[in-house]
Amino acid sequence: MPQAMAFFRGEVVPIADAKVSIMTHALHYGTSVFEGVRGNWNEDQQTLFVFRLREHYKRLLQGCRIMMLDIPYGVDELCGITSRLLRTCGYAEDVYIRPIAYKSEELVANLMLQRLSSDFALVVVPFGSYIETEGAIHCCTSSWRRMEDTNIPPRVKVSGAYVNMILAKTEATLAGFDEALLLNQDGTVSEGAGESLFMVSDGAIHTPLLGDNNLTGITRDSVFQLAKNELGMDIVERHLYRSELYLADEVFLTGTAAHVTPVGKLDHRTIGSGKIGPVTQSISDIYSKVVRGDAPRYVHWCTPVTLER
Ligand code: PMP
Numbered sequence: 001m002p003q004a005m006a007f008f009r010g011e012v013v014p015i016a017d018a019k020v021s022i023m024t025h026a027l028h029y030g031t032s033v034f035e036g037v038r039g040n041w042n043e044d045q046q047t048l049f050v051f052r053l054r055e056h057y058k059r060l061l062q063g064c065r066i067m068m069l070d071i072p073y074g075v076d077e078l079c080g081i082t083s084r085l086l087r088t089c090g091y092a093e094d095v096y097i098r099p100i101a102y103k104s105e106e107l108v109a110n111l112m113l114q115r116l117s118s119d120f121a122l123v124v125v126p127f128g129s130y131i132e133t134e135g136a137i138h139c140c141t142s143s144w145r146r147m148e149d150t151n152i153p154p155r156v157k158v159s160g161a162y163v164n165m166i167l168a169k170t171e172a173t174l175a176g177f178d179e180a181l182l183l184n185q186d187g188t189v190s191e192g193a194g195e196s197l198f199m200v201s202d203g204a205i206h207t208p209l210l211g212d213n214n215l216t217g218i219t220r221d222s223v224f225q226l227a228k229n230e231l232g233m234d235i236v237e238r239h240l241y242r243s244e245l246y247l248a249d250e251v252f253l254t255g256t257a258a259h260v261t262p263v264g265k266l267d268h269r270t271i272g273s274g275k276i277g278p279v280t281q282s283i284s285d286i287y288s289k290v291v292r293g294d295a296p297r298y299v300h301w302c303t304p305v306t307l308e309r
Pocket of ligand 1: 036191214215216218255
């Protein structure tokens with residue numbers, strides 16, 4: 001039987017026992033950084049493949065530097081802790097892995113990161129699809145603008161900064177859309193509320209620059225490499241505009257949770273055929289093999305975890 005366990009205060013404990021105090025700094029101010037990692041179950045190989053685990057921990061540690069979160073682990077140790085926890089939990093299905101480094105000080109009225117203690121925790125939960133709609137989704141342009149690097153750095157996953165994305169996603173779904181796209185203050189396109197964004201136009205793939213207030217997306221980087229190696233297509237990074245998306249042949253979103261998700265409509269305008277387009281389909285097909293450890297060329301991106309059963 002799988003067990004819901006967590007890595008908490010240096011030990012593996014049942015999730016029910018992994019509790020923090022109401023005084024915890026991170027709860028009051030969002031002073032934590034987190035990651036979202038997927039473990040993909042491969043039934044034929046009876047193995048869980050964790051996708052690009054090292055890259056996720058590198059990004060977590062970048063966030064720790066920015067947020068002055070001093071945790072006593074490096075990338076190798078974090079990967080080891082994760083593999084061990086996955087073996088202990090024993091989920092033979094797709095899982096979402098959530099590491100979090102947080103300001104654990106039990107003192108609320110202090111805004112100086114340098115004076116606050118830090119800790120690291122990790123939980124694993126079974127996880128299927130993230131966006132509830134099957135096939136091409138309907139997005140809206142959010143009325144909320146993407147926060148800028150001059151406000152809170154968007155390149156890493158600072159917990160408090162996710163209020164920006166949560167406001168956008170909530171507004172979009174209450175209005176009947178599947179997902180929100182956010183613009184920057186200057187009106188250029190940033191990204192989806194939990195995904196990087198790509199546009200296919202005149203046979204080329206375009207995406208906003210990382211400097212357009214994007215998370216340093218790990219799926220984004222994977223798509224760059226897959227497009228080049230498998231489709232012979234270089235991706236153009238440039239400022240994108242909302243009206244270009246309306247006129248694109250294809251738009252798709254990428255992310256650990258969302259995988260490769262086609263956008264069929266934006267603000268009630270049909271994009272291309274309104275269905276998944278050929279470039280999105282090719283990338284999605286390759287990507288789904290790669291993350292499950294079924295593509296030998298990219299198997300180095302996957303950390304295999306064999307369960308003790
Ligand atoms: N942008 C934002 C705001 C996100 O939360 C995510 C999900 N982590 C992404 C993009 C996609 O990033 P990744 O491919 O690394 O999951």
